[in-house]
Amino acid sequence: MSSEPLIFDTKGNSLEDGPGIRSVIFFKGCPLNCLWCQNPEGKKATAELWWESDRCVKDGGCMEVCPRGAISPDHAFFIDRNRCDGCMLCVEACASTALQISGQSMSVEEVVQQVIRYRAYFEATGGGVTLSGGEPMSAPEFVADLLKRLKEEGIHTLLQTSGLFPLARFDSEVLPWLDAIYFDLKFMDPALHRRYCGTGNETIQKNFVTLLRWSRSMGFELLPRTPLIPGITDTDANLHSIADFLSGHGVERAALLPNNPLWLEKGPRLGEALVGTLEKRLRSFYETKRLEEIEELFSSYGIAASVA
Ligand code: SF4
Numbered sequence: 001m002s003s004e005p006l007i008f009d010t011k012g013n014s015l016e017d018g019p020g021i022r023s024v025i026f027f028k029g030c031p032l033n034c035l036w037c038q039n040p041e042g043k044k045a046t047a048e049l050w051w052e053s054d055r056c057v058k059d060g061g062c063m064e065v066c067p068r069g070a071i072s073p074d075h076a077f078f079i080d081r082n083r084c085d086g087c088m089l090c091v092e093a094c095a096s097t098a099l100q101i102s103g104q105s106m107s108v109e110e111v112v113q114q115v116i117r118y119r120a121y122f123e124a125t126g127g128g129v130t131l132s133g134g135e136p137m138s139a140p141e142f143v144a145d146l147l148k149r150l151k152e153e154g155i156h157t158l159l160q161t162s163g164l165f166p167l168a169r170f171d172s173e174v175l176p177w178l179d180a181i182y183f184d185l186k187f188m189d190p191a192l193h194r195r196y197c198g199t200g201n202e203t204i205q206k207n208f209v210t211l212l213r214w215s216r217s218m219g220f221e222l223l224p225r226t227p228l229i230p231g232i233t234d235t236d237a238n239l240h241s242i243a244d245f246l247s248g249h250g251v252e253r254a255a256l257l258p259n260n261p262l263w264l265e266k267g268p269r270l271g272e273a274l275v276g277t278l279e280k281r282l283r284s285f286y287e288t289k290r291l292e293e294i295e296e297l298f299s300s301y302g303i304a305a306s307v308a
């Protein structure tokens with residue numbers, strides 16, 4: 001039996017994570033460290049303290065129980081994470097639930113029972129279950145067991161991935177239970193990928209090409225997706241290089257994921273500072289005109305790209 005990874009969220013009814021109405025399971029742990037990560041609580045594989053400042057009534061209950069003296073209104077984000085040892089006594093003491101634990105262990109069967117309640121919605125809309133994160137493939141055995149159980153229940157399955165994971169045994173142990181893979185391509189230039197995502201992209205590109213070949217022979221859907229981050233991934237040079245790479249491999253469809261600045265509120269809840277001088281740019285929403293320009297750019301390579 002596979003060991004249990006930590007899950008930081010489950011969404012019941014999503015319309016944004018694949019076809020139809022879907023339940024989404026968010027895994028903790030990711031090999032990348034993207035500057036704009038919409039789910040920063042998915043980066044670390046370990047449980048983390050999550051502090052909701054607007055729920056905090058500053059009654060000091062957590063400060064009284066903290067054995068490390070790590071909590072004080074004088075700290076920038078209330079908790080000194082360097083002192084904190086993760087005992088979570090403060091979470092139990094916080095009656096207003098301002099302090100929570102991000103990351104819960106769940107068994108395969110617990111996840112299945114949680115999502116199966118939405119089966120009627122899946123069946124009515126062509127939906128199913130999406131594995132997201134973080135990087136679900138950080139827990140390959142658990143993912144294989146979970147997907148197998150979901151297929152036994154006749155549920156459509158989709159994996160959202162950063163693309164950075166070992167492909168060994170993926171075709172024999174994971175693919176038989178998968179209907180679709182949404183695969184992120186952020187940069188073609190390895191130096192830019194390293195700068196903004198913390199790793200090179202050679203394995204990601206190789207994995208994409210291998211999965212594309214398998215998708216054609218095995219019949220599952222492989223959809224490349226590019227997050228549009230103002231001034232970072234959405235430069236004409238980067239978008240041309242991605243479109244050129246995809247058209248060179250005969251890809252005809254791609255998804256665009258426009259920046260959603262709401263993620264910027266999550267950093268302080270995890271005790272992380274905002275992203276300095278880039279913050280103003282990252283707070284912006286896309287205008288329709290720019291999105292149409294980007295769709296036209298992909299179209300000039302024979303690729304139908306649309307906002308997911
Ligand atoms: S989890 Fe950290 S902040 Fe909370 S009581 Fe334990 S040491 Fe203190």
Ligand code: SF4
Pocket residue numbers: 030031032033034036037038039040042043133134135162
């Ligand atoms: S790959 Fe996704 S989950 Fe991982 S750090 Fe980047 S944006 Fe976040």
